[in-house]
Amino acid sequence: MHELGIVFHMIDTLQEIAAQNELTAISKVNLRLGEVSGVLPDYLVDCWDWAKKRTDVLQEAVLEVEQVDAVTVCNDCGKTYPTVPQGKTCPHCQSPNTVLLHGLEIEIDTIEGC
């Protein structure tokens, strides 16, 4: 259900880009998806395959999903670490003063079309 909402946002953006670039058919969409974005790739592709058939410019469009690993940086020791196994606490200095660098992306990277 959540993934379908994301797909609707994607389709709005893609329709705009197609119009700006005078594309009549988009054949491929490359999406960068953060590991902790809360979006499940399999569900996203299922929703995509359903929704694209209802969108003229996306009839034949294939969605390629590239995962972006979640990385957190520690504000105290300056080191980075993988977010998923460690969470908010820095494994190097145990500080809770950490910020997520990557992992929330739901980014349309490139599209192909004519």
Add this chain to the structure above:
Amino acid sequence: MDAIKVIQVKEDVRANNDRAADALRERLRDAGTLLINLMSSPGSGKTTLLSATLDRLSYELSIGVMEADVDSDVDAHTVASHGARAIQLHTGGMCHLDAAMTEQGLRNMGIEGLDLVFLENVGNLICPAEFDTGAGAKVMILSAPEGHDKPLKYPLMFEVSDLVIVSKMDVAPYFDFDLEELQKNVRMRNPNATILPLSAKTGEGMDAWCDWLRKAVKEWKV
């Protein structure tokens, strides 16, 4: 057949929504109407809290409520009976509201003369936190029975909220709810959040909540 073109987009799918939300926030600022995005799990007591809030504030502030649910209009009728201009939004299965849906709701309800509008978002602690609705403030409600561990499980919701209301404090003793532990867990995610324990049923904490709202409305209109 035309040659295939490759276009570098590099844009987050939420970027369009973020732009629409910023534009809506500006318009609401000009109109002097504070929109509060109220988020929580289903059953946290949003509608009960809003009804009790309206009973206390509707004589001094003009208040509108947009109730967003997957279906039904029971909540809109309830808050309307407590003196709010109310509208029910059906998300048609969508699990959160975005800026476009919010704007459509505001247009249908009409914000003229309103000091404060509550947007009662769809009950869930995940994606309502990710989508900017154009609100001037984000308030989340955690009810005591849900447990003090929720900031650990749904960190983003607690990170984005300006105010965390802990509702149903009257029943907290029956649920092994540890307020200090909750405060610690929220601070870890969001050191700037205000935390307000209350009970709409007994009235505990309601004065502090109403004062927070009065101040937020006043600051929004400056």
